[in-house]
Amino acid sequence: MATNFVPKRHTILFLALVLATTTYLAKATDLKETQLSLYFQDISAFGNPNATVIPVAGIAGKAWTFTQFGTVYVTDDYITETSNPKSPEVGRAQGMYVTAGLDGLNSHVMISIVFTNKEYNGSTIQIQGISKQFDSVREVAVVAGTGIFRFARGYATFETYFLDIPTQYSVIRCNVTVQHY
Numbered sequence: 001m002a003t004n005f006v007p008k009r010h011t012i013l014f015l016a017l018v019l020a021t022t023t024y025l026a027k028a029t030d031l032k033e034t035q036l037s038l039y040f041q042d043i044s045a046f047g048n049p050n051a052t053v054i055p056v057a058g059i060a061g062k063a064w065t066f067t068q069f070g071t072v073y074v075t076d077d078y079i080t081e082t083s084n085p086k087s088p089e090v091g092r093a094q095g096m097y098v099t100a101g102l103d104g105l106n107s108h109v110m111i112s113i114v115f116t117n118k119e120y121n122g123s124t125i126q127i128q129g130i131s132k133q134f135d136s137v138r139e140v141a142v143v144a145g146t147g148i149f150r151f152a153r154g155y156a157t158f159e160t161y162f163l164d165i166p167t168q169y170s171v172i173r174c175n176v177t178v179q180h181y
Helices: 008-028
Strands: 032-043 053-057 072-080 089-099 106-115 124-132 137-146 153-164 169-180
Touching: 032 089, 032 153, 124 153, 124 169, 137 169
Parallel strands: none
Antiparallel strands: 032 072, 032 169, 053 072, 072 089, 089 106, 106 124, 124 137, 137 153, 153 169
């Protein structure tokens, strides 16, 4: 008769580990993907009381512009459902841009999309990365989220949908693809 070499407590521990792993893997299948198309209403006119993007720091003695290395901007753009500024507000895009390329072509973007609409109210999506300012489509990473978008990861693209240089008003379309639990 063969002798059982596996003590009972090791067998029970092994079965508990298998059960925990199975439960974890079953939970991992709850991963959702959400695709959003949002419109940032961007007013960059320094001195305009309605400005939503302003420079706050830069190199002394140099103009604080979007192409000047080291210039830091803060933003609080309102986000709408469509490109029309009178369409329903979805939330706010709050954060910073830093002109990070010596040649002025790249900016480092750190933005929180803070949702205020009924569907996602209180949730956020965190965006970060280098944005090639003058490319027609700029891609950055979605690095985190809160609320409905907890543990978010994915990517976002920015496209200049409308630009009025004299008034420094633009509409930026932000397409977000995000996976979350």
